[in-house]
Amino acid sequence: MAYWLMKSEPDEVSIDDALAQDSVAWFGVRNYQARNFMRDQMQPGDGVLFYHSSCAEPGIAGIAEVCSTAYPDHTQFDPASHYYDAKSTQENPRWIMVDVKALRKTRLISLNELRTHPELEEMLVLKKGSRLSITPVTPQEWQFITEQLAGAKHVR
DNA sequence: GCCAACGTTGGC
DNA sequence: GCCAACGTTGGC
Numbered sequence A: 001m002a003y004w005l006m007k008s009e010p011d012e013v014s015i016d017d018a019l020a021q022d023s024v025a026w027f028g029v030r031n032y033q034a035r036n037f038m039r040d041q042m043q044p045g046d047g048v049l050f051y052h053s054s055c056a057e058p059g060i061a062g063i064a065e066v067c068s069t070a071y072p073d074h075t076q077f078d079p080a081s082h083y084y085d086a087k088s089t090q091e092n093p094r095w096i097m098v099d100v101k102a103l104r105k106t107r108l109i110s111l112n113e114l115r116t117h118p119e120l121e122e123m124l125v126l127k128k129g130s131r132l133s134i135t136p137v138t139p140q141e142w143q144f145i146t147e148q149l150a151g152a153k154h155v156r
Numbered sequence B, C: 001g002c003c004a005a006c007g008t009t010g011g012c
Helices: A015-019 A034-039 A111-116 A139-155
Strands: A005-010 A047-052 A059-066 A099-110 A132-138
Touching: A005 A059, A015 A047, A015 A059, A015 A111, A034 A047, A034 A111, A047 A099, A047 A139, A059 A111, A059 A139, A099 A111, A099 A139, A132 A139
Parallel strands: A005 A047
Antiparallel strands: A005 A132, A047 A059, A059 A099
16 A cells, blocks of 8 residues: 655646546656556555646645556557657556546645645655656655544634 | 646667 | 757756
8 A cells, every 4th residue: 555646737638627537547747757656556456646737726626536556647649649659669668657636625735835844844745846747655744634634624 | 827847768 | 979958857
């Protein structure tokens, strides 16, 4: 059982979009490090922090879980797709994806809020220049964040 | 729209 | 295998 933070642009797939479906195929990852996490480490049942990026309020927007192992990302074979890769072949696909099931929407924990917590200062997504769309989250970070989310209902 | 950070490409 | 040029990400 591992934990991950996965970035999605809400214009493309928001937490609301994800909740409206049984699961969403995490297409479009075109970075080898992120791909390798999916290929080599992700397992069904792994916890996912659903993160909204490239938007007005970037931050954690929900909780999800991995619900498949890795399989080829079909968008790499589609010349009309933004994610088309002419160098990838059906026989030897370069890019893969997993299915992710959204479990619940949470209050938005903004990037700024994440930065205020010393417990989270080692989070990869907070590191300067971090651009990886998929990053591992430690059990301690996962626990801290889910406690923040649980605690919020008492505070308000 | 800007730009820092970082990844990829390709000539040599 | 080096590294300059170029492309992309993503917060601001």
